[in-house]
Amino acid sequence: MRLRLLLLALGAFAMGTDTMVMAGILGRISGDLGVSVPAAGQLVTVFALSYALLAPVLAAVTARWPRRRLLLVALTVFTVANALSALAPDYPTLLATRVLAAAGAALYTPGASAAATALAPPERRGRAIATVLGGMTVATALGVPLGTYVGRADWRLTMWLVTVLGAVALLGLAAFLRELPAPAPSVGLRERMAPLRDRRVLGAVATTFTFFVAFQSVYIYLGTAVRPATGGDADRLSAVLLATGVASVAGSWLGGRAVDRWGVRKVLLVGSTIAIACFAALPWLGRTMPGTFGYALLVPLAGWSISVAQPHRLASLNPGNAPLLLSLNSSALYLGMAAGGTVGSLAIALLGERWFPLAASALGVAALVLAAGTTRPAAATGKARTGTPAPDPVKSAAG
Known part of the structure; x- marks a missing residue:
């Protein structure tokens, strides 16, 4: 279980780095593509907004997918998108690849957290989620400085670094992650949004x-x-x-x-x-x-x-x-x-x-x-009346 959680965390690390490292290379992007720094900064905004809007939509569309396949597809989209970012010849193309990368991240991150809860027993699920989300926090402390350093001469090298991280996570999960418990039975969109x-x-x-x-x-x-x-x-x-x-x-x-x-x-x-x-x-x-x-x-x-x-x-x-x-x-x-x-x-x-x-x-x-x-405990009243611990499922x- 530990290896699989660490591989899930590696994917989160790649996405956390991708999300936050742009701030460190905006000047290089601006100079290379001939746009202003504020315009380059819109790459961060577009990524964040695309992620926010796409996450629930993609979760609903892929609700019937096996979780292993969902994670592998998400990492594939994310990795390919960052390779395309590294090769982008102009600003509009780079902007489009950031939307594609956000789609991969929006599909992966919730899926990885859900996978962590499926891999761990109930009493250890908090730590399992923390391990996966720890990839995001380590990206803040390590991934962003590393990506900024790598891209000090050429911002495209930073994009290649993120691409490699995503590819390693993809290959690792493909090799070691077995199928996870199936998601909820297939239902209509209305029921899914209930x-x-x-x-x-x-x-x-x-x-x-x-x-x-x-x-x-x-x-x-x-x-x-x-x-x-x-x-x-x-x-x-x-x-x-x-x-x-x-x-x-x-x-x-x-x-x-x-x-x-x-x-x-x-x-x-x-x-x-x-x-x-x-x-x-x-x-x-x-x-x-x-x-x-x-x-x-x-x-x-x-x-x-x-x-x-x-x-x-x-x-x-x-x-x-x-x-x-x-x-x-x-x-x-x-x-x-x-x-x-x-x-x-x-x-x-x-x-x-x-x-x-x-x-x-x-x-x-x-x-x-x-x-x-x-988050008020629903059973608090009953517990106070009876003086015995109320079940807290x-x-x-x-x-």
Whole structure:
């Protein structure tokens, strides 16, 4: 099981690198293809929006597919798309290949999380999901710096690096991943979309979206928030971002264990509370390097713990429709990432460069309220009346 989870994580690592490394090579792309840096930046936006829109659609269309085939097809599409990106002769072609790569990622990431839950026993599913999602967090700490370094002379080399990573994951899963338990019996599209009428599902998706808008609205402009501490020095900021990446890996790892031990509800409430406090304190923390590093360590720990808890929560609500539900969570996450930049810039315009993280704190409170209201244990009343533990078949959804 461990090898298969690591191969699933390798695929997630490739996709995490592909998602985030563009920011490090936009200048090279701009110069090579003769477009402005803002235009090159639209490659990131197009990828995120394509992923968000395609994930639930592809999950519904492929609901009848065996999970092994789904993962292999997704990795094939992703790998071919990145090879085409590396060969793209002009900007429009590169833009089209980013949409194709997003389609592969949108199909793979929810499928890999669902596969992790199928491979692991119930008491270890949090850790299994954390292993797969750990590929995304390791991409933040390792893949992005590596991809940026490789592409310092030619951005196409970065695309070839991602292509190789995707190909290795594809070959490994083709060789070692046996067929997984079949998804839910084939039904019509209307029946497949029925889980979307579940208040718990909508609450979970809304929580993911709101929290990641808050998180990204600060992360994208972190250099601005901590400029009093770094003095605008690139090396100091790089050290802060490295600390953020390492803490993201730790948050994913610890989050899986926390979910298995204490349940989703507690992880969501505690993680959100820590993040809210850090957002609110950043106007003061960002004035010194020790305070800045404290923020850079605590917020990713909390944020990636929440990132592990949310897919576990959704998969537990309706295991038969896990790929669809996880695709919705992924869509909400990527939409949050896309919206975070706009919200952050508006917050800076309204509140100023020092105080704009307070807007993220307010959004964090909204996410906390959503999480608290939609994960309330249904059996709590019965437990209080009888004085005996009530059964909790969906511990991860109810906490």
